[in-house]
Amino acid sequence: MRIGAHVRMDSDPIGFGEKLGADVIQMFVVDPQSWDKPAPHPRAEEIKASDIDLVVHSSYQINVASLNNRLRMPSRNAVAQQAEAAAELGAFGLVVHGGHVRSDEEMAEGFVNWRKLFERQADKGGFPVPILIENTAGGNHAMARHFDNIGRLWDAVGDFGAGFCLDTCHAWAGGEELVGIVERIKQITGRIDLVHLNSSRDAFDSGADRHANFADGTIDPQLLAEVCRTAGAPVILETPAEGVADDLAYLREHVG
Template sequence: MRLGIHIPLKGGFPANLMRVKEYGCETIQLFAGNPTGWKMAPPNLPEIEKRVALAREQSIYPLVIHCAYLVNLATTSPEFYEKSVRLLNDTMERASLHRAPFVVLHTGNHGGAGVERGLNQIIRTISGIYPEWPGGVKLLLENTAGSGTALGSSFEELARVLQAFPAGTLGVCLDTAHGWAAGYDFGSADGVKELLERFDKIIGLEKLCLLHLNDSRVGRGSRVDRHEHIGRGRIGLEGFRELLRQPWPEEMPAILETPEIGSDWDRQNLETLRRLLE
């Protein structure tokens, strides 16, 4: 397992990478552009090559790109739909330039159209665009907390989308805070064992490509997305210990998206995880 952290845009890539390297980071996640904007600036190729070289030199891998939050493949608005598809395609291209094998996407919001219509629209959309995506980059659907009309909070909904594609086309990013908010018991050793068995049965553990390790500020099943520092929230250390001690593939990335990213909390949260792995 390779532990890492989401790095902020603020401060720049090289400084952030060197900072988290000092904490013992082995992998990082980043936004390819403004996470709350529709437009991605044209790629600065020399800058990207420098990033790739620095990450390689510091043995930080894999690089994971997180899609902008605005992308919603299940939207009912034609305007947002068109923008979402364009930005997702641009993000896949940008990930390829970064030699990032994974792009993380929140599954989407159906906006009142209903779960079935939403999931079908996502499947139809990805079917139409994935053949054009660059090789070597896989789209990972992230489980959601299930607030409002969010899709993908259950393993069943994620499986519906994944099963519509040939094996290896899509993967899953499993976020502990979102799963907890959606009702999965990440808080106890038995709960973690049981939910991983369910994941394996419904989706298949071989499709799990990335973990997002976040504690939660809210109660289990509250369907609210509030991240907390590891061991400081309602999930607690017991569940994280069990999760980390599973027989994961050696290079399985596990990335923190805890509050106050960029502060000394990054070091503290990583230390907590490393202690649990010992």
């Protein structure tokens, strides 16, 4: 089992991981609030040579489900560019949020737009790293908040080899029970490729995406440890920086 955290120091990601004693780290390849094209990382060779595994998180504004051409088209380009940058760093995947549309009537086309992302890239030889679709916390028209919609999404993209990233805070805030969640999501997707193991500052089904450290959050830490124990996938902590080391220590003590 490989456990680590999201990097807070993009300039020296391996140094951050080593200081934390992480087996795996997650980082951005661009400012997560920007549409910038990724630039070569100055420590690329060190990152690739390290024993610490790497996964890349895509920028936040990406929404490949959108029916708005001015958002969907740059989103597709950003996914392709950031997947290429992830491959150049030796990452095992690129995490992309499920995104959303504006109404119930648009949901079906949102799933089609996800399929088109993979279809269009397949014509270019496919993505150089797996695209790991992440469940999200809020929104009534989200592609990946509720598990029934994740099922519809997987009907659209599963045959392209899409991967899945399970975020525990997002599931909890999105109204999905964590007891038995690993089995439930694997019945839908057939896989979990990565876990974002986060507690939540907010109540169950709040729709709020606010992460918390294990000791401070509203999710029973034993539930989080059980997800870590049963998922069979690398685990990334995205909890607040001041408590990440304690969260990591809790997992190492409670996960056999």
